[in-house]
Amino acid sequence: MPLLIKNGRVLDPASGTDAMLDVLIDGGKILELRKQITATGSMQVIDAAGLIVAPGLIDMHTHLREPGQEYKETIHTGARAAAAGGFTSIACMPNTSPVNDNASVTNFIMHQARTEACVNVYPVGALTMGLKGEALAEYGDMKEAGIVALSDDGKTVKSAEVMRRCLEYAKTFSLPVICHCEDADLAARGMMHEGIVSTRLGMRGIAPAAEELIVAREIALAEWVGHPVHIAHVSTSGSVRIIREAKARGVAVTAETAPHYFTLTDDAVASFDTATKVNPPLRTQQDLDAIRQGLKDGTLDVIASDHAPHSSLEKDVEFDHAAFGMIGLETSLSLTLSLVSEGVLTLMQAFEKYTVNPARILNLSKGRIQAGGDGDITIIDTQAEYVMDRGRLFSKSSNSPFIGRHLKGRAAYSIVAGSIIYPFAD
Ligand code: DOR
Numbered sequence: 001m002p003l004l005i006k007n008g009r010v011l012d013p014a015s016g017t018d019a020m021l022d023v024l025i026d027g028g029k030i031l032e033l034r035k036q037i038t039a040t041g042s043m044q045v046i047d048a049a050g051l052i053v054a055p056g057l058i059d060m061h062t063h064l065r066e067p068g069q070e071y072k073e074t075i076h077t078g079a080r081a082a083a084a085g086g087f088t089s090i091a092c093m094p095n096t097s098p099v100n101d102n103a104s105v106t107n108f109i110m111h112q113a114r115t116e117a118c119v120n121v122y123p124v125g126a127l128t129m130g131l132k133g134e135a136l137a138e139y140g141d142m143k144e145a146g147i148v149a150l151s152d153d154g155k156t157v158k159s160a161e162v163m164r165r166c167l168e169y170a171k172t173f174s175l176p177v178i179c180h181c182e183d184a185d186l187a188a189r190g191m192m193h194e195g196i197v198s199t200r201l202g203m204r205g206i207a208p209a210a211e212e213l214i215v216a217r218e219i220a221l222a223e224w225v226g227h228p229v230h231i232a233h234v235s236t237s238g239s240v241r242i243i244r245e246a247k248a249r250g251v252a253v254t255a256e257t258a259p260h261y262f263t264l265t266d267d268a269v270a271s272f273d274t275a276t277k278v279n280p281p282l283r284t285q286q287d288l289d290a291i292r293q294g295l296k297d298g299t300l301d302v303i304a305s306d307h308a309p310h311s312s313l314e315k316d317v318e319f320d321h322a323a324f325g326m327i328g329l330e331t332s333l334s335l336t337l338s339l340v341s342e343g344v345l346t347l348m349q350a351f352e353k354y355t356v357n358p359a360r361i362l363n364l365s366k367g368r369i370q371a372g373g374d375g376d377i378t379i380i381d382t383q384a385e386y387v388m389d390r391g392r393l394f395s396k397s398s399n400s401p402f403i404g405r406h407l408k409g410r411a412a413y414s415i416v417a418g419s420i421i422y423p424f425a426d
Pocket of ligand 1: 154279325
């Protein structure tokens with residue numbers, strides 16, 4: 001049935017559109033976009049008065065844990081968490097068990113995505129076999145099976161020589177490379193940011209240099225090989241500076257940060273809440289300010305959730321023993337909208353980081369509202385206020401430091417190929 005979205009404020013960063021327009025979707029595609037489209041009896045109609053109508057949001061950095069750790073998240077539950085958070089497309093990282101380093105794993109993920117997921121799921125393949133940083137994975141086979149990018153996320157490819165080969169091989173398949181930047185020796189056994197708070201708590205720290213060294217290395221390699229790199233989850237002011245300088249020189253580098261890096265500092269770790277244990281770690285106020293500035297001036301192209309579900313087995317333990325990671329699919333949009341209410345970003349800038357920019361980096365024909373384009377839309381109520389409640393999460397995991405927090409702004413509808421997938425029918 002055709003879907004007509006009426007009376008909404010259409011915000012499309014790709015075309016710079018910010019206007020009151022109606023949107024008609026039919027056969028999975030956007031048919032028309034104009035003022036006052038008249039509803040007919042055969043149409044399903046959404047009254048979007050007072051709401052924002054944006055291209056379906058894309059989260060280019062999610063961990064879905066299937067195959068192998070379905071007790072933390074499955075493709076089905078992760079996709080529902082995504083839809084509830086306003087996402088219509090997600091890219092899932094390869095650190096599953098087994099690792100997505102060959103076409104049979106990619107095929108399995110694609111199959112589960114087709115049969116189990118209510119959003120578009122795009123697998124990311126591993127750079128190296130088993131994420132070991134040694135032998136290169138099967139890029140061509142995985143690309144044929146459906147991967148959209150390559151990454152050893154969770155780990156850095158330790159050897160610069162191997163990383164160089166990864167970039168050269170990725171270039172022959174035109175596959176984007178997403179870099180997890182952390183010098184493993186320098187960061188070894190670190191639990192949190194190295195600074196005053198870690199000293200006070202007596203915890204081993206991770207120096208910002210552990211990230212910055214590898215950011216600089218990946219940029220140098222990208223420049224030499226002539227293939228772009230995308231820097232994942234930027235957490236330090238130094239990384240923002242290095243990326244800004246590289247971009248100014250015309251190097252093909254893009255970058256993302258996650259909402260926790262512009263919302264929380266290492267002070268949050270003093271609670272010993274293991275949900276605050278993430279990799280890279282929460283940093284200082286000065287880093288947080290630099291991340292916000294990097295988002296504002298375009299140094300940071302993308303906001304990605306880095307949704308990293310873990311169960312109580314990995315999190316309800318001593319801080320030292322807890323796994324790194326926090327969930328984020330269901331809080332990213334609200335936390336980003338608070339940057340808008342604080343005047344850090346305009347609405348257009350905020351949505352650019354979830355739509356046209358990730359689509360461009362991953363070469364997806366998504367992230368815009370145009371006639372003939374895919375009918376993926378997110379409708380947002382920027383005024384909706386709520387308290388993040390553990391019982392209302394759709395993710396299987398609840399490792400979030402934002403539970404109990406008062407938030408403002410959330411998805412009212414998520415629409416994939418013209419079908420309303422959120423609010424859920426069941
Ligand atoms: O905190 C993190 N958790 N950072 C990563 O890079 C990996 C992720 C995970 O897979 O749990």
